[in-house]
Amino acid sequence: MPVSVGAIDRTEPKGAQAIHRAMSLLAVVGRNNTHGIRLKELAAQTGLHVATAHRLLNALAWNGMVIFDGFSKRYYLGVQVHALIDATRYGGIQPRLASLMEKLARRMAAVIYAYLPLMNDIISIKRVGSKDTVLHDTGIGDGVRYPLGIGAAGVAILATMPPEQARAIAASNSERYAEYHTGTAAVLQAVRSARQTGYGLNQGVIHNTFGIGTVIRNSRGEVSAAISAVYSVEALGDRRLQKMAGILLREVKAFEPLEFPSA
Structure with a gap:
């Protein structure tokens, strides 16, 4: 009744x-x-x-x-708010990225992080490490948010933008960069390097870690997400960096496109 x-x-x-x-x-x-x-x-x-x-x-x-x-x-x-949005609007990005991240963790012997762009920031949404990877405390957990330009993934996202847009975002984030002991000029230099190499680098800016990052695009060439492989600062020399960056770029290219249903 x-x-x-x-x-x-x-x-x-x-x-x-x-x-x-x-x-x-x-x-x-x-x-x-x-x-x-x-x-x-x-x-x-x-x-x-x-x-x-x-x-x-x-x-x-x-x-x-x-x-x-x-x-x-x-x-x-927090991440749970974004997870609710993700579940309703994006159809669950984390499960879609799981296979790629697990493969990269194994092949690169790194801790792999996935990020979503959010206004002038990025927010971490998932972390994966292989059985051979030490999941040391990098300070980067689910839901941690950084201004674009901080961290390898943030640099990689800025590098996909027109130079004037990247400069404007970096300028708007300048005060926040100081909290990471860096500045707008250093961020923009990292962005210029990323445009040449195809990947962004974090060299000790976040919690004494070294990161290699790139974006994941949809079929229209738009940035859907970003991903980074993170090591301790001492873990990578130049030769290994080139090798690991190559693996990251090839695997992401093979994985693309990453599509989201319309809201």
Whole structure:
């Protein structure tokens, strides 16, 4: 027998206040997701005490709904939010990339990361290592977000853009680059090198790691995602770098195109 609307219990359940507050924080993080937002600003915009906001943000972070960038001290939407978007809009990019990443991890003896471009940033969505790969703590986990130009994948994405667009994005990210002890000039030099070689490099900028990155395109030649192979800084000499970069580019080319259904 159908239940009438009038029969629904509309009393606020116990604990609902915490849920409302957490959702308010999540909404404010979402509105400021391009550049992130600091704790004090979040507290001010939601009317919450800083300690209350911090406690709720920790709970949201534990569940993957927000991430905290320790360099900039800013909060961003977390990997679980993007996973929900991915599941509904993109048809599940992570499973599609799994076979490529597992193959690269085996062949390159590296930790393989996949990223999605997001405004002027990239966000990591998956990490894979082979049984022979030491999954050391690189500090790069699911949902970690970087400004475009930081990391091999971010350099590779910028390198696909027209020079004026890449320069504009690098300029807009200049203050954030300082948090990684680099600058716009160094990023743009890495982008110019990537245009010549076909792959981006990260040489110790992120957590003392060395990365080789490239983009994955769809059938129209547009960038769908990016991927990087990460090593400890000491792990690659010039000859091995050339060999590993060749493997990465060939395997990605064979894997393409990476298509997404329309939203």
